[in-house]
Amino acid sequence: MSLLEALRLAAATLWANRLRTFLTILGNVVAVSSVVAVVAVINGLNSYVSEQILSTGTHVFSISKFGFVTDYDTWLKMMRRKDLTLDDADALSRQMQYASAVVPVVSRSETLRRGRDEASGASLVGLGDGYPDLRTLDLETGRHLTRQDMLGRAQVAVIGVEVRDKLFGSIDPIGQDLRVGRDRFLVVGVLKKRGSVLGQSQDNIVLIPVTTYVKIYGKRNPIELNIRSTGPETLEAAQEEASMILKLRRGLKPWDEPDFSVETSQMLYSFYQNITKGVYGLTIGIVAVSLLVGGIVIMNIMFVSVTERTREIGIRRALGARRRDVVLQFLSESVALAALGGIFGVIVGMAGAIVLRATTPLPASIQLWSVVVGLLLASSVGLFFGIYPAFRASQLVPVEALRRET
Amino acid sequence: MASNQILIELKGIERTYRVGEEEVHALAGIDLRIQRNEFLAVMGPSGSGKSTLMNLIGCLDTPTRGSYLLNGIAVEGLDDDELARIRNLEIGFVFQTFNLLPRADTLRNVELPLVYAGLPRAERKRRGLHALDLVGLTGCGHRKPNELSGGQRQRVAIARALVTNPSLILADEPTGNLDSKTGEEILSVFEQIHEAGNTILLVTHDEGIARHARRIVRILDGVIASDTLRGAGGTPPPVRLEG
Numbered sequence A: 001m002s003l004l005e006a007l008r009l010a011a012a013t014l015w016a017n018r019l020r021t022f023l024t025i026l027g028n029v030v031a032v033s034s035v036v037a038v039v040a041v042i043n044g045l046n047s048y049v050s051e052q053i054l055s056t057g058t059h060v061f062s063i064s065k066f067g068f069v070t071d072y073d074t075w076l077k078m079m080r081r082k083d084l085t086l087d088d089a090d091a092l093s094r095q096m097q098y099a100s101a102v103v104p105v106v107s108r109s110e111t112l113r114r115g116r117d118e119a120s121g122a123s124l125v126g127l128g129d130g131y132p133d134l135r136t137l138d139l140e141t142g143r144h145l146t147r148q149d150m151l152g153r154a155q156v157a158v159i160g161v162e163v164r165d166k167l168f169g170s171i172d173p174i175g176q177d178l179r180v181g182r183d184r185f186l187v188v189g190v191l192k193k194r195g196s197v198l199g200q201s202q203d204n205i206v207l208i209p210v211t212t213y214v215k216i217y218g219k220r221n222p223i224e225l226n227i228r229s230t231g232p233e234t235l236e237a238a239q240e241e242a243s244m245i246l247k248l249r250r251g252l253k254p255w256d257e258p259d260f261s262v263e264t265s266q267m268l269y270s271f272y273q274n275i276t277k278g279v280y281g282l283t284i285g286i287v288a289v290s291l292l293v294g295g296i297v298i299m300n301i302m303f304v305s306v307t308e309r310t311r312e313i314g315i316r317r318a319l320g321a322r323r324r325d326v327v328l329q330f331l332s333e334s335v336a337l338a339a340l341g342g343i344f345g346v347i348v349g350m351a352g353a354i355v356l357r358a359t360t361p362l363p364a365s366i367q368l369w370s371v372v373v374g375l376l377l378a379s380s381v382g383l384f385f386g387i388y389p390a391f392r393a394s395q396l397v398p399v400e401a402l403r404r405e406t
Numbered sequence B: 001m002a003s004n005q006i007l008i009e010l011k012g013i014e015r016t017y018r019v020g021e022e023e024v025h026a027l028a029g030i031d032l033r034i035q036r037n038e039f040l041a042v043m044g045p046s047g048s049g050k051s052t053l054m055n056l057i058g059c060l061d062t063p064t065r066g067s068y069l070l071n072g073i074a075v076e077g078l079d080d081d082e083l084a085r086i087r088n089l090e091i092g093f094v095f096q097t098f099n100l101l102p103r104a105d106t107l108r109n110v111e112l113p114l115v116y117a118g119l120p121r122a123e124r125k126r127r128g129l130h131a132l133d134l135v136g137l138t139g140c141g142h143r144k145p146n147e148l149s150g151g152q153r154q155r156v157a158i159a160r161a162l163v164t165n166p167s168l169i170l171a172d173e174p175t176g177n178l179d180s181k182t183g184e185e186i187l188s189v190f191e192q193i194h195e196a197g198n199t200i201l202l203v204t205h206d207e208g209i210a211r212h213a214r215r216i217v218r219i220l221d222g223v224i225a226s227d228t229l230r231g232a233g234g235t236p237p238p239v240r241l242e243g
Helices: A003-016 A018-024 A026-054 A072-079 A086-095 A147-151 A161-168 A210-217 A232-249 A265-308 A310-318 A323-359 A368-394 A398-403 B050-057 B080-090 B106-117 B121-134 B150-162 B180-195
Strands: A060-064 A099-114 A117-127 A139-142 A156-159 A177-180 A183-191 A205-209 A224-229 A261-264 B006-019 B022-035 B039-043 B065-070 B091-094 B168-172 B200-204 B215-220 B223-229
Touching: A003 A018, A003 A323, A018 A026, A018 A265, A018 A323, A026 A265, A026 A323, A026 A368, A060 A232, A060 A265, A086 A099, A086 A210, A086 A224, A086 A232, A099 A161, A099 A210, A099 A232, A117 A161, A117 A210, A147 A210, A156 A161, A161 A183, A161 A205, A183 A205, A205 A210, A224 A232, A232 A261, A261 A265, A265 A310, A265 A323, A265 A368, A310 A323, A310 A398, A310 B080, A310 B106, A323 A368, A323 B080, B006 B050, B022 B050, B022 B223, B039 B050, B039 B180, B050 B065, B050 B168, B050 B200, B080 B091, B080 B106, B091 B150, B106 B121, B106 B150, B121 B150, B150 B168, B150 B180, B168 B180, B180 B200
Parallel strands: A117 A205, A156 A183, B039 B200, B039 B215, B091 B168, B168 B200
Antiparallel strands: A060 A224, A060 A261, A099 A117, A099 A177, A099 A224, A139 A183, A156 A205, A177 A183, B006 B022, B006 B065, B215 B223
């Protein structure tokens, strides 16, 4: 019997027992759909995170009061640290040899108004001079904030497209005013559309000079300093240098622990990668267990199938089927069964990923390799757990098999 | 040509089964020659060993002692795969309970031995349809066994036995599950295929059915009790070895 013949027979048999087939493959469906969905979500997160975290540019690091806090106790400890100030930024800017730009950044959520129109939940971002070099913030029209704006604490703003759409409609916003609380800002530029990330619009944003921000909201704001080194090779030296200068400004000894955090986007990224590794590890566990359970179910059903069809095996043997033909028949059946579970798993996993993407901020991008791995895993489970039942079927004695009632 | 006329030659065939501590001699020394184009009935009460003999001749079982030549092939030394090949190519089985595959349609059932012979699909279909024509079931290829009457099912089984063009048709109580009228019809089908040149070995306990055969071999307690030739038909006389 040829392989094609065996597969055709397997398909017919599985179709004849549709309900049993469906129930048998559930384990494999769970396993493969988890692979496909988890990989899709993590991959979506990856592309988002790498774009987001690493978009701050190469050889950029940041200094902040809190740093990257992952638990409440640390956060409480960080609370007692001194705030970073614009003076710190100035000092670093003046004293550092390895920095090509020092940009203070501070932000809060505000409601923007113009006449009766408003844009709520907008990020109001105070930025220092030189920010366009550090972040990918391209203009659609108008100009960026300048050094003059910073020095003069000008009431000027660069807005995102969503703010423009909400407040100005089809009017050209350049030269128009918008209000934040009691303060008026003159719009001088509009950013290109940046889309949304994790459900958060990146276009509901207003950039103003950091000096203006501090003038309005006071100094006790969590200012963060973004610093770019003169090149990739000086990144570490620049971190060391900035750290040293800040320690001295705060009266610490060079060997003291810093009371501020110095981080590169790369560090954040590797932290994130550790999390994904954990998730992958967990997924591998779930998949292994479901495949094992799925495989045992398949093996049991194949034993049932062999017992039920003892007479059929006898007939086939009498008509000239060799042992290996019987093995091939039952093995193709178990592999087809398992692979079918894999195919359903891929469909369920893809559907799950698509639903997740549509209903939650989690991005998901389905990966071909996860589909291939899922299908291969599922099929090999069918092969492995099908061997013993198929072998047992082939060892039936034809004369006795023919005498069996079923 | 004379030796070529002999299809089956059994010499000193013994078959013993072990039941617990006891040895049961199902066959205790059978010598039998069957020539080509014979129509032979093997008779005997249940427990006489006729089923064991049929299984041995059908290569479903191997003898404990003795030699078996089928179409010039020494069967007793063959392994499992080779026996399967002999069953596939040399023997066509017809069973009392038809033994059709219930889920497969008529044509698929008839084609089944050809699947194991490794024939391509188109050729299988051509031969299968031809075999159905031979048993008078033209146009029934797409019916399932449960849509057929008992007589039709046995015709399908005969078509399946004929489809590989085997050297021996082995029928085990082929009318046992049929009423007498349908049984007669099936026996006339056997007569037709015998006249077409096939060798037929019929196992039965029914005298009326055995009468259709030209030669009757009676088995009792694992040995041949008698071997008689009916009428003066065209078949050459059987050769008895020893007395």
